[in-house]
Amino acid sequence: MIRFESVTKRYPDGTVAVDSLDIEAPSGEITVFVGPSGCGKTTSLRMINRMIEPTSGRIFLDDRDTAKVKPSELRRGIGYVIQHSGLFPHRTVVDNVATVPFLLRQDKKKARAHALELLERVGLPAAFADRYPAQLSGGQQQRVGVARALAADPPIMLMDEPFSAVDPVVREQLQNEFLRLQGELGKTIAFVTHDIDEAIKLGDRVAVMRVGGKLAQFATPAELLSRPADAFVAGFVGRDRGYRALGFAEAGALSLSGEKAVALGEPLRTAADQADEGWVLVVDGERKPQGWLAVGGLDDGALSGEVTPDLLNLGGTLAPESGTLREALDAALSSPSGRGVIVHDDGTFAGTVGASHVLERIEHRAAGVRKQALDDAGAEAAASGRTA
Amino acid sequence: MRVPATTVLATDANSSPWHFWTYFMDHRSDDLRYLWDHVYLSLLPVVVGLIISLPLGFIARRYRWSYPPIISITGLLYTIPSIALFVIVPPLFGLKSLDPKQVPIALTIYSVALLVRVVADGLASVSEETLLAASAMGFGRMRRLLSVELPIAAPVIAAGLRVATVSNVSLVAVAGTIGMDNLGRLFDEGIQLSTPTPYYPPIVLGIVLCVLLALAFDGIIVLGTRLLTPWRRVAR
Numbered sequence: 001m002i003r004f005e006s007v008t009k010r011y012p013d014g015t016v017a018v019d020s021l022d023i024e025a026p027s028g029e030i031t032v033f034v035g036p037s038g039c040g041k042t043t044s045l046r047m048i049n050r051m052i053e054p055t056s057g058r059i060f061l062d063d064r065d066t067a068k069v070k071p072s073e074l075r076r077g078i079g080y081v082i083q084h085s086g087l088f089p090h091r092t093v094v095d096n097v098a099t100v101p102f103l104l105r106q107d108k109k110k111a112r113a114h115a116l117e118l119l120e121r122v123g124l125p126a127a128f129a130d131r132y133p134a135q136l137s138g139g140q141q142q143r144v145g146v147a148r149a150l151a152a153d154p155p156i157m158l159m160d161e162p163f164s165a166v167d168p169v170v171r172e173q174l175q176n177e178f179l180r181l182q183g184e185l186g187k188t189i190a191f192v193t194h195d196i197d198e199a200i201k202l203g204d205r206v207a208v209m210r211v212g213g214k215l216a217q218f219a220t221p222a223e224l225l226s227r228p229a230d231a232f233v234a235g236f237v238g239r240d241r242g243y244r245a246l247g248f249a250e251a252g253a254l255s256l257s258g259e260k261a262v263a264l265g266e267p268l269r270t271a272a273d274q275a276d277e278g279w280v281l282v283v284d285g286e287r288k289p290q291g292w293l294a295v296g297g298l299d300d301g302a303l304s305g306e307v308t309p310d311l312l313n314l315g316g317t318l319a320p321e322s323g324t325l326r327e328a329l330d331a332a333l334s335s336p337s338g339r340g341v342i343v344h345d346d347g348t349f350a351g352t353v354g355a356s357h358v359l360e361r362i363e364h365r366a367a368g369v370r371k372q373a374l375d376d377a378g379a380e381a382a383a384s385g386r387t388a
Numbered sequence: 389m390r391v392p393a394t395t396v397l398a399t400d401a402n403s404s405p406w407h408f409w410t411y412f413m414d415h416r417s418d419d420l421r422y423l424w425d426h427v428y429l430s431l432l433p434v435v436v437g438l439i440i441s442l443p444l445g446f447i448a449r450r451y452r453w454s455y456p457p458i459i460s461i462t463g464l465l466y467t468i469p470s471i472a473l474f475v476i477v478p479p480l481f482g483l484k485s486l487d488p489k490q491v492p493i494a495l496t497i498y499s500v501a502l503l504v505r506v507v508a509d510g511l512a513s514v515s516e517e518t519l520l521a522a523s524a525m526g527f528g529r530m531r532r533l534l535s536v537e538l539p540i541a542a543p544v545i546a547a548g549l550r551v552a553t554v555s556n557v558s559l560v561a562v563a564g565t566i567g568m569d570n571l572g573r574l575f576d577e578g579i580q581l582s583t584p585t586p587y588y589p590p591i592v593l594g595i596v597l598c599v600l601l602a603l604a605f606d607g608i609i610v611l612g613t614r615l616l617t618p619w620r621r622v623a624r
Contacts, residue, residue, distance in 0.1 A: 049524060051520075051523060051524060071526075072526040072527070072528050073526065074526075075523070075524055075525060075526035076525065076526035078524075080521065080524035080525060082517055082520060082521060082524070083517070084515075084517045085517070085521075086515075086517035086518050086520055086521025086522075086524075087518070087521070088518060088521075088522070088536060088540075089518070089540060089619055090536075090539045090540050090617065090619045091619070092619075099525055100525050100526065103525065103526055103527065103531075131622070132618075132619040132622045134619070134622050135622050145521075148525075158524075
């Protein structure tokens, strides 16, 4: 747990970077600090490991007052990942990863062996171990940066825009792998970003900060989307809030329709016979969906061949059975046949669902949420009425 | 001053510039002594100069306001003509004229003039992210300097060492003309032997040995840098 107790950072010129911040980042969770530039999010992060000293207030790691720990000692127990990885260009990848164990004077051989395991864990082949950072792509360097932060197995990690400097495709990969890794490790993580989408995707809790270093709202992502505390948060959280909030609503048991799928390699004529409204779903040998085939558009002469991958329309997204309403709705809306493809958790085909069915579910759920909100508001009004 | 033994030979020996090898073989012991003196006079000031420049360069980098004055003052030292510096060093440092310390002290001043800037610039070549990451992982200030900043600055500093060493090889020779033993003495002898007719062998020998010495030093520094900074050779 990381606890800020009315922490303020005021610079000699009078600028207030962080204004009496009170926040508790729970153990084993990802707490994201998000806000526009100048909101003090990075300053807050750096006060945790005393790279910046607070002007007033205290920061506790569990029950340890950070001000009472020697900075270098404190920092060796806290993992740190930054935007451009900050790897040491003169050290090999494996030695970069083993930096903190070396600082802690651990056995070099053991530290290197552990570093190799960590590289694998963050998705880098062992062949990278003896390369230098300059030989790696930005995404790979970022992975090494994460491995380095994990090397001494610190319970706490600080991450300062770790995925901001890589291209969107790599960023998404890194984010997904980071979530998977966190699922295994359960570190207490303070994560800084300016990207609200990243905050909502990664955070168990999100602290929205405004310029001047004031905390605007501290809540779960779903709460942030459904009940922004004020106009600033609402504006910062941005468009499509309603749609994005569906990403936190479990789809539950949708009633799936069967679909006569054909496998790759089967004759096109069979596919044409199975088609429903001109479209047929194509799966591979393991019954994993591959795409949709538009048999309605093929004339008799074209039906002589077999089903090959290049004939398929790949427009539809797949939604996992255990996924969210957002994924299910997106699968339905993006499907060329209008029938959203739902898959089992192992990736095999489960059934299809139409957009109207998903919408029914959404509406049913929203009705429940509205009723709850009304009850809450009533209770609040009653409470304030009593105190008045 | 010793009378060069060549005076006798000057009249009958072939005075073609290409006879420097014969000249060398005839005066081997003197010439090898000159060469050795030249080696240590070129190298010692660079080593001492580097030791002085490291803290100065560190200060120029650490306190940004001190960079312009430190760099301009040390840079100005380089504009003092070498012959004047050789002459002015003994009174400034309380030495007798032609004291053996006179030349190394003067050349150390030149080395500092060249090296303070490269140390400061070398340290500045370490990226902010690297420094931030090092501190965040718990490097103390001294440890960060020794095991992160200096190794990364090494290629820049080595480039400065090459310039300082090679320039010292030529500056040492100037000291030969005021009578200090080193390869510069060969030029002095050549001039003295050139009356009434020009006599080139010692002059050419001096040039050849100076160039070879400079090339050897340069090669050693380049090789040493390559061995110490394998990370610089990787493809970018």
